[in-house]
Amino acid sequence: xxxxxxxxxxxxxxxxxxxxxxxxxxxxxxxxxxxxxxxxxxxxxxxxxxxxxxxxxxxxxxxxxxxxxxxxxxxxxxxxxxxxxxxxxxxxxxxxxxxxxxxxxxxxxxxxxxxxxxxxxxxxxxxxxxxxxxxxxxxxxxxxxxxxxxxxxxxxxxxxxxxxxxxxxxxxxxxxxxxxxxxxxxxxxxxxxxxxxxxxxxxxxxxxxxxxxxxxxxxxxxxxxxxxxxxxxxxxxxxxxxxxxxxxxxxxxxxxxxxxxxxxxxxxxxxxxxxxxxxxxxxxxxxxxxxxxxxxxxxxxxxxxxxxxxxxxxxxxxxxxxxxxxxxxxxxxxxxxxxxxxxxxxxxxxxxxxxxxxxxxxxxxxxxxxxxxxxxxxxxxxxxxxxxxxxxxxxxxxxxxxxxxxxxxxxxxxxxxxxxxxxxxxxxxxxxxxxxxxxxxxxxxxxxxxxxxxxxxxxxxxxxxxxxxxxxxxxxxxxxxx
Amino acid sequence: xxxxxxxxxxxxxxxxxxxxxxxxxxxxxxxxxxxxxxxxxxxxxxxxxxxxxxxxxxxxxxxxxxxxxxxxxxxxxxxxxxxxxxxxxxxxxxxxxxxxxxxxxxxxxxxxxxxxxxxxxxxxxxxxxxxxxxxxxxxxxxxxxxxxxxxxxxxxxxxxxxxxxxxxxxxxxxxxxxxxxxxxxxxxxxxxxxxxxxxxxxxxxxxxxxxxxxxxxxxxxxxxxxxxxxxxxxxxxxxxxxxxxxxxxxxxxxxxxxxxxxxxxxxxxxxxxxxxxxxxxxxxxxxxxxxxxxxxxxxxxxxxxxxxxxxxxxxxxxxxxxxxxxxxxxxxxxxxxxxxxxxxxxxxxxxxxxxxxxxxxxxxxxxxxxxxxxxxxxxxxxxxxxxxxxxxxxxxxxxxxxxxxxxxxxxxxxxxxxxxxxxxxxxxxxxxxxxxxxxxxxxxxxxxxxxxxxxxxxxxxxxxxxxxxxxxxxxxxxx
Numbered sequence: 001x002x003x004x005x006x007x008x009x010x011x012x013x014x015x016x017x018x019x020x021x022x023x024x025x026x027x028x029x030x031x032x033x034x035x036x037x038x039x040x041x042x043x044x045x046x047x048x049x050x051x052x053x054x055x056x057x058x059x060x061x062x063x064x065x066x067x068x069x070x071x072x073x074x075x076x077x078x079x080x081x082x083x084x085x086x087x088x089x090x091x092x093x094x095x096x097x098x099x100x101x102x103x104x105x106x107x108x109x110x111x112x113x114x115x116x117x118x119x120x121x122x123x124x125x126x127x128x129x130x131x132x133x134x135x136x137x138x139x140x141x142x143x144x145x146x147x148x149x150x151x152x153x154x155x156x157x158x159x160x161x162x163x164x165x166x167x168x169x170x171x172x173x174x175x176x177x178x179x180x181x182x183x184x185x186x187x188x189x190x191x192x193x194x195x196x197x198x199x200x201x202x203x204x205x206x207x208x209x210x211x212x213x214x215x216x217x218x219x220x221x222x223x224x225x226x227x228x229x230x231x232x233x234x235x236x237x238x239x240x241x242x243x244x245x246x247x248x249x250x251x252x253x254x255x256x257x258x259x260x261x262x263x264x265x266x267x268x269x270x271x272x273x274x275x276x277x278x279x280x281x282x283x284x285x286x287x288x289x290x291x292x293x294x295x296x297x298x299x300x301x302x303x304x305x306x307x308x309x310x311x312x313x314x315x316x317x318x319x320x321x322x323x324x325x326x327x328x329x330x331x332x333x334x335x336x337x338x339x340x341x342x343x344x345x346x347x348x349x350x351x352x353x354x355x356x357x358x359x360x361x362x363x364x365x366x367x368x369x370x371x372x373x374x375x376x377x378x379x380x381x382x383x384x385x386x387x388x389x390x391x392x393x394x395x396x397x398x399x400x401x402x403x404x405x406x407x408x409x410x411x412x413x414x415x416x417x418x419x420x421x422x423x424x425x426x427x428x429x430x431x432x433x434x435x436x437x438x439x440x441x442x443x444x445x446x447x448x449x450x451x452x453x454x455x456x457x458x459x460x461x462x463x464x465x466x467x468x469x470x471x472x473x474x475x476x477x478x479x480x481x482x
Numbered sequence: 483x484x485x486x487x488x489x490x491x492x493x494x495x496x497x498x499x500x501x502x503x504x505x506x507x508x509x510x511x512x513x514x515x516x517x518x519x520x521x522x523x524x525x526x527x528x529x530x531x532x533x534x535x536x537x538x539x540x541x542x543x544x545x546x547x548x549x550x551x552x553x554x555x556x557x558x559x560x561x562x563x564x565x566x567x568x569x570x571x572x573x574x575x576x577x578x579x580x581x582x583x584x585x586x587x588x589x590x591x592x593x594x595x596x597x598x599x600x601x602x603x604x605x606x607x608x609x610x611x612x613x614x615x616x617x618x619x620x621x622x623x624x625x626x627x628x629x630x631x632x633x634x635x636x637x638x639x640x641x642x643x644x645x646x647x648x649x650x651x652x653x654x655x656x657x658x659x660x661x662x663x664x665x666x667x668x669x670x671x672x673x674x675x676x677x678x679x680x681x682x683x684x685x686x687x688x689x690x691x692x693x694x695x696x697x698x699x700x701x702x703x704x705x706x707x708x709x710x711x712x713x714x715x716x717x718x719x720x721x722x723x724x725x726x727x728x729x730x731x732x733x734x735x736x737x738x739x740x741x742x743x744x745x746x747x748x749x750x751x752x753x754x755x756x757x758x759x760x761x762x763x764x765x766x767x768x769x770x771x772x773x774x775x776x777x778x779x780x781x782x783x784x785x786x787x788x789x790x791x792x793x794x795x796x797x798x799x800x801x802x803x804x805x806x807x808x809x810x811x812x813x814x815x816x817x818x819x820x821x822x823x824x825x826x827x828x829x830x831x832x833x834x835x836x837x838x839x840x841x842x843x844x845x846x847x848x849x850x851x852x853x854x855x856x857x858x859x860x861x862x863x864x865x866x867x868x869x870x871x872x873x874x875x876x877x878x879x880x881x882x883x884x885x886x887x888x889x890x891x892x893x894x895x896x897x898x899x900x901x902x903x904x905x906x907x908x909x910x911x912x913x914x915x916x917x918x919x920x921x922x923x924x925x926x927x928x929x930x931x932x933x934x935x936x937x938x939x940x941x942x943x944x945x946x947x948x949x950x951x952x953x954x955x956x957x958x959x960x961x
Binding site for chain 2 (some may be wrong): 183187342
């Protein structure tokens with residue numbers, strides 16, 4: 001079955017194991033990003049969004065209270081008392097793009113260190129205490145941000161606030177713990193990337209598509225750079241980026257608003273604001289010609305991705321390209337699926353997605369080829385599939401998509417959003433992401449409207465501007481030989 | 483790849499490694515167990531209201547209304563899965579499930595995809611050893627169309643020749659591609675190492691040889707035999723009214739019943755001793771490792787005690803295995819253990835991976851730890867912590883109506899009363915250290931294990947000294 005679910009962020013590395021990535025090889029690897037939003041000038045915020053519904057019955061609204069403490073910490077509260085649970089998110093505006101040369105992977109390795117002890121909760125107490133209180137927790141790192149989350153019975157809210165504020169304020173980096181965790185991360189890298197065709201593909205995609213911007217670097221880092229991280233460097237990283245003013249907390253679930261606000265103040269108000277030393281990032285130059293990378297391993301079959309440089313998260317054009325990506329490659333009614341998988345039968349899957357990050361985007365097409373009897377046949381099949389893709393990509397630049405296709409894509413987008421908001425965790429995540437990327441959680445409520453406004457003409461224009469051969473990056477993971 | 487890992491059924495079904503899915507998999511109700519809403523001080527939980535009815539044709543229907551979001555989903559569980567595939571025909575159940583939306587009497591594959599796509603709806607069909615599960619989810623504004631589509635796909639597939647041939651080729655390609663995924667290879671290698679010729683030893687998708695041999699006749703026969711209302715449970719979740727309920731009953735009420743042959747699944751037997759199987763492949767930098775044996779039936783009285791035991795051993799992040807192998811030794815990113823309890827005795831597996839240089843350390847440390855765990859048992863501190871954890875995650879597990887619905891359906895499949903959910907907290911409280919430890923001694927046998935290692939041959943050779951039962955098989959032998 002073609003998996004039509006999209007995920008929000010392309011590559012995340014976790015402190016814990018996340019199954020999704022692995023299970024994906026056969027089923028549908030192609031989780032690609034989409035999390036649009038817009039560049040509207042920030043308006044003065046009413047602190048509360050009423051839970052009234054918009055005109056459309058499809059709209060999603062829920063009440064949110066926003067508060068900014070004097071030390072710069074942003075806190076969002078969403079009260080929902082239907083289940084005795086609370087989802088507690090702490091996200092920081094730091095990701096692999098903020099890493100210095102020679103220290104790739106530190107943002108993610110550091111994320112692991114956040115579980116290794118602070119002043120009041122030392123060593124491995126963090127996990128033990130949370131777990132025995134019925135909490136589950138995890139964390140992830142992307143190019144742009146790092147997120148920590150705990151889901152727990154709502155009676156444990158104070159514990160969560162206590163434990164999270166402690167590691168924000170007083171994390172300790174111990175040499176032995178760092179050495180051990182470095183080895184764990186190296187195992188994670190072998191698992192997710194080195195021995196994993198999809199991991200190799202993703203790494204190749206960023207390395208090929210970006211020449212100067214640090215998006216070119218792997219989030220997980222290189223083995224060499226991971227070895228470069230010392231306790232002092234890690235501690236300095238904490239000081240640089242883990243200031244309350246660089247964080248967003250979301251508390252969603254079953255609690256009394258005033259009580260939660262009191263507790264947040266009690267535990268966080270005393271944490272001093274640090275100066276956040278964000279590096280100036282080199283601008284990615286305009287790409288003037290197509291690029292390609294071939295990665296050879298001992299494999300049965302070919303997997304490839306075509307990646308067009310596209311606009312960053314939040315732009316109107318990114319909404320248009322999101323919809324086009326659904327039309328091109330989301331589910332069995334999409335153009336690429338029908339052509340490459342159904343009709344030509346070259347591939348076991350073909351899909352597209354518009355991966356929007358803070359500074360740039362990639363419009364991506366993924367194809368997993370069927371194994372072939374001989375190497376030369378495999379080569380021929382790959383070339384034929386590639387021609388078919390480029391042929392399909394010619395169309396949206398020259399012929400507007402139909403209203404029916406657009407309607408399908410819009411409905412898929414709405415469905416994804418509704419799905420992602422089914423749980424408290426999903427709601428908290430959506431709020432955190434919008435607040436982190438745009439300083440405006442309310443974008444989660446306007447996404448649907450923005451999709452509804454996109455016209456075939458806008459899609460045509462965006463395709464003509466971005467989906468051109470000069471902006472394309474082909475990455476192929478293929479069997480050795482021939 | 484966002485998503486909270488721990489409570490996603492679909493993922494758990496595919497993956498055995500996750501600590502979060504510990505003891506879920508096929509057993510359904512349990513791991514991810516739970517119910518929602520209020521629990522009184524007596525430890526008895528009140529489940530969210532649902533309606534259950536059995537139609538004249540024998541179809542059991544569950545309605546879980548939930549109007550918090552404009553969504554509707556339907557699931558149909560057919561109580562036959564890949565263990566009903568005849569000998570030499572493994573993969574048949576999967577092929578049938580994959581073909582359901584590839585053509586009906588009224589529409590072809592593209593029309594169906596088009597019609598579902600237009601509504602933003604998605605259809606899924608998955609097969610496990612004990613059951614097949616079809617689902618369709620969409621926006622509630624499209625409720626009538628979702629219903630008619632779902633019924634048509636589930637009860638009126640036409641199995642066109644061209645689609646059979648296309649999906650069969652696709653499946654063959656996927657099986658072959660699967661060998662490029664080390665984790666998948668380790669899991670395939672473990673199946674036969676534990677279950678041999680038993681249906682639980684066959685891959686759900688089948689092998690290249692068996693799938694290539696599947697015919698249209700096989701497909702139609704299988705469908706007509708097992709896809710019957712009296713062999714199925716339907717669950718409807720989301721925003722709908724009583725009018726819609728009636729419509730569901732009328733629509734599915736016309737599905738024809740027929741006697742379904744009883745399945746006589748043998749009880750898998752545990753083989754003696756430590757057996758090591760190396761599935762070799764050159765070039766890997768890391769070895770995938772499994773320690774596996776025959777576990778328990780879902781109906782086993784020790785089910786809950788073993789769930790607690792497994793939480794302590796390796797079913798959660800803070801657990802003996804993870805504390806030792808990951809946190810203390812830094813030898814892996816993940817190690818976890820899991821009972822996949824089924825209609826018959828399913829597998830118990832410890833899963834991990836490590837760089838090829840550390841294979842022998844991981845194998846010997848894990849074995850040592852597992853032996854001590856079984857000999858000495860758990861402590862009362864550990865029991866208290868595990869209890870706190872399991873009780874705490876209980877509401878999360880069926881936080882949404884979708885999760886509750888799926889749990890209820892699986893309970894019915896395995897013949898477990900809802901009491902399992904309503905009295906879950908109390909039963910956890912009632913378990914003592916000696917209950918847990920005697921369950922451990924009854925079901926966990928460190929001396930009888932299959933150890934499967936997917937790695938380059940030279941790297942795994944070091945294990946040779948550990949057991950006379952040592953074999954090396956090429957990765958291609960698993961396709």
